[in-house]
Amino acid sequence: MQHGSTRTIVKLEDVWVHFDGVSVLEEVNLSINQHDFLGIIGPNGGGKTTLLKVILGLLKPSRGKVTVLGHTAEEGRKFVGYVPQYSLFDHEFPVSVWGVVLMGRLGHKKPFRDYSEADKKLAHDSLETVEMLDFKDAQIGKLSGGQQQRVFIARALVAEPKLLLLDEPMASVDSPMQTELYELFEKLRQRMAIVLVSHDISAVSIYVDKIACLNRRLFYHNSKEITAEDLEATYQCPVEIIAHGVPHRVLKEHK
Amino acid sequence: MIEILQYEFMRNALIAALLASIACGIIGVYVVVKRIVFISGGIAHAAFGGIGLGYFLGVNPVLGVIPFSIAAALSMGVVSKRTKIPEDTAIGILWVMGMALGVIFVALSPGYAPELFGYLFGSILTVPTSDIILMLSLNAAIIAVVFSLHREFQAISFDEEYATTIGLPTERLYLLLLCLIALTVVLLIRIVGVILVIALLTIPAAMSRQFTHRLSSMMFLSVFLCAVFTIGGLWLSYAFDLPSGAMIVLVSGTAFILSTVSTGLYAHRRFL
Numbered sequence: 372m373q374h375g376s377t378r379t380i381v382k383l384e385d386v387w388v389h390f391d392g393v394s395v396l397e398e399v400n401l402s403i404n405q406h407d408f409l410g411i412i413g414p415n416g417g418g419k420t421t422l423l424k425v426i427l428g429l430l431k432p433s434r435g436k437v438t439v440l441g442h443t444a445e446e447g448r449k450f451v452g453y454v455p456q457y458s459l460f461d462h463e464f465p466v467s468v469w470g471v472v473l474m475g476r477l478g479h480k481k482p483f484r485d486y487s488e489a490d491k492k493l494a495h496d497s498l499e500t501v502e503m504l505d506f507k508d509a510q511i512g513k514l515s516g517g518q519q520q521r522v523f524i525a526r527a528l529v530a531e532p533k534l535l536l537l538d539e540p541m542a543s544v545d546s547p548m549q550t551e552l553y554e555l556f557e558k559l560r561q562r563m564a565i566v567l568v569s570h571d572i573s574a575v576s577i578y579v580d581k582i583a584c585l586n587r588r589l590f591y592h593n594s595k596e597i598t599a600e601d602l603e604a605t606y607q608c609p610v611e612i613i614a615h616g617v618p619h620r621v622l623k624e625h626k
Numbered sequence: 627m628i629e630i631l632q633y634e635f636m637r638n639a640l641i642a643a644l645l646a647s648i649a650c651g652i653i654g655v656y657v658v659v660k661r662i663v664f665i666s667g668g669i670a671h672a673a674f675g676g677i678g679l680g681y682f683l684g685v686n687p688v689l690g691v692i693p694f695s696i697a698a699a700l701s702m703g704v705v706s707k708r709t710k711i712p713e714d715t716a717i718g719i720l721w722v723m724g725m726a727l728g729v730i731f732v733a734l735s736p737g738y739a740p741e742l743f744g745y746l747f748g749s750i751l752t753v754p755t756s757d758i759i760l761m762l763s764l765n766a767a768i769i770a771v772v773f774s775l776h777r778e779f780q781a782i783s784f785d786e787e788y789a790t791t792i793g794l795p796t797e798r799l800y801l802l803l804l805c806l807i808a809l810t811v812v813l814l815i816r817i818v819g820v821i822l823v824i825a826l827l828t829i830p831a832a833m834s835r836q837f838t839h840r841l842s843s844m845m846f847l848s849v850f851l852c853a854v855f856t857i858g859g860l861w862l863s864y865a866f867d868l869p870s871g872a873m874i875v876l877v878s879g880t881a882f883i884l885s886t887v888s889t890g891l892y893a894h895r896r897f898l
Binding site: 427429448449451453455460461463464465466467470471473474475477478479482483485486510530 | 789844
């Protein structure tokens with residue numbers, strides 16, 4: 372392995388996605404490196420979830436190339452932890468927190484076999500990391516939005532991913548819990564690259580260290596700097612309104 | 627009650643009810659939690675084509691149902707996953723085509739089809755011993771598959787897309803689950819008939835869900851409820867001399883309504 376140097380986890384080259392002839396992503400180029408904590412902002416319908424699905428190999432781009440640690444997106448899945456958008460599951464589903472977290476090991480365990488002691492240890496440790504071990508026997512639907520989000524993060528962590536993809540993780544989470552989640556991500560980035568996607572510009576806080584804007588096209592300078600033009604092109608409205616409430620550290624003067 | 631057990635047809639009926647309850651309780655839980663009641667109804671009705679095929683070929687109609695319902699399950703699964711036709715539309719079309727094929731096969735068969743009504747609405751009192759053996763082996767197959775793949779089935783029921791992202795072969799697992807539903811339909815045809823099968827695939831599982839939040843406990847409870855409903859319905863049909871399949875369905879439905887109302891009232895009272 373390349374110690375010391377920065378390893379590229381995901382590389383997208385000239386990626387285009389069309390749905391029924393309408394383009395959703397155009398000419399997207401993106402490199403995500405080890406230890407990156409990248410926030411991707413953009414309006415609803417701007418292609419953020421589509422971009423995540425392309426990285427996960429759930430959607431095949433109509434043009435361009437995706438590589439995950441040198442593999443195709445589909446083969447690279449085992450290196451990627453995914454935390455889908457909240458509310459996409461049946462809250463009455465009969466499964467405990469423990470059962471949900473163990474599901475994250477299914478891709479790694481041998482088929483037809485029970486979970487091994489190592490799988491259970493990983494599930495235990497992941498729940499400890501997200502501070503949800505006390506809730507392991509609770510039914511998943513009984514938890515609050517923020518607690519569920521933590522469980523889904525633990526489910527992604529049990530597979531020991533090199534990259535964590537978070538789709539709108541702050542939706543349905545109240546503000547004190549949001550700060551706690553960011554502190555959790557800060558802790559996790561020692562171990563993996565993190566990509567956080569949000570339509571809410573203020574939700575992408577000072578914790579991320581790189582920002583990209585996405586609205587069909589991706590505006591990204593491999594840094595935390597975004598220009599007024601980028602924002603305007605992304606949101607297609609005057610920047611002053613959008614930039615309001617954004618920490619100054621995010622909007623540096625772009626030269 | 628005991629004296630009716632001296633008749634072989636009654637003993638067979640009871641054994642058949644218990645055997646059907648095992649498969650129906652286990653697979654019904656997946657039908658309910660994965661919300662695939664409609665596709666299961668489609669498979670059950672399309673299975674009528676297999677009954678027609680059995681008549682046409684002059685073999686035991688239940689033997690015609692096995693390949694036919696599996697073919698129906700696979701084609702519904704593949705068409706709804708891989709084509710742009712909306713899933714419910716695809717199911718609706720294959721549902722009626724299966725039944726129509728059954729009618730054509732029966733019309734083409736020489737002679738008269740005497741037990742046709744029984745296959746449509748159940749004829750638990752006419753289960754021959756050969757069918758009991760078939761039911762035993764189908765149960766064994768279903769239990770073996772669920773026992774070895776229940777973690778995977780739980781994952782695709784909870785969130786199929788997420789299951790794909792962790793590298794599970796979700797489409798193949800889903801098709802396998804549909805085949806298990808098809809085999810359960812075969813088991814249930816003798817009990818309630820193709821038209822009423824969906825009642826036993828949904829009601830016991832849906833009712834067990836009101837009492838537990840664990841998939842495995844749901845399965846045990848729904849096997850138990852299914853057995854109670856079929857035997858209770860059988861006894862009522864004997865006592866009042868009414869059709870057994872319909873009685874079993876009415877007993878199940880009534881129990882579900884009573885259970886829903888009473889648990890709802892209980893939840894309501896706690897807030898007062």
